[in-house]
Amino acid sequence: MLDAVAALLLETGYDGLTIDTVAARSGVHRTTVYRRWRDTGGLLADALDAARDVPWTPPDTGSLVGDLTAINRQIVAALTEVPSITAALIAASFRSPVAAEALRSFWEDRYAAAAVVVERVAPGVPARPVLVASCAPVFYELVLLRGPATDDLAERYARLAAASVSRSSASP
């Protein structure tokens, strides 16, 4: 059923995602879909929670800039694949508070898991702001400015974020 949610979101956007269309696409009776999810926001939140349960291991390239670049490349890939479920979910988050909260939880989980890439080179430096400083410009350039995914996009902002850490750390 969650596959049906993803497929419909990509094909028709949030407006096309209803209990009825999910029931039709998944072959599950609409009463069952309704009993489980109540509304579109619940459907989206469950789809995101399922993604959250997929194990994710942060990269370990041997350098902070390498790790941050690898994470940014994963974000670029997720936002530029055609069609992009991530981009569709971000758009949907502006229509559904439940989806917005599920997206927030998903990202915060990832930042918590990725903290190790900062902590192993710069113990004592708060990891989350460095990760956000590295990743946020990629989201901003691709999602809000709708710019192209240039070859250097992932590395450019990883380098700036890594440089800000190196300045205050004894072991860059």
Added chain:
Amino acid sequence: MLDAVAALLLETGYDGLTIDTVAARSGVHRTTVYRRWRDTGGLLADALDAARDVPWTPPDTGSLVGDLTAINRQIVAALTEVPSITAALIAASFRSPVAAEALRSFWEDRYAAAAVVVERVAPGVPARPVLVASCAPVFYELVLLRGPATDDLAERYARLAAASVSRSSASP
């Protein structure tokens, strides 16, 4: 008429913004509204272009971190005022390609105007990536993560971006 667009966008969101509601709110005949804008995207784009024409002077506090912090505080203020026309326009940009393009133009104009804050302390350092590294985390935290505007939000990411420049510049 553009005041009516802003008021309706804030009160009812993109779904409530139509040629008819703008005509009713502004007291202008709907045929006139239709002739001038054709559709909701055109209305939004014109409202943004009007905002683009308002003169904006980048801050000059005497330091890069001070200037970047001042810019970030303007972004925090624009995104957290209640109601926020900026937040409403970002949400609308996911429904209207014309609005998305107008928003992109507005931001790129601002980054071009703000380049001077980087160039005067770090000649030769490309300004736009530093500005985006400073500003993007604020948009990301407030718009995509829907987080609170903590007291240190503006300065935290301004400091990280400024630190990345100081490392490669002879005159921080």
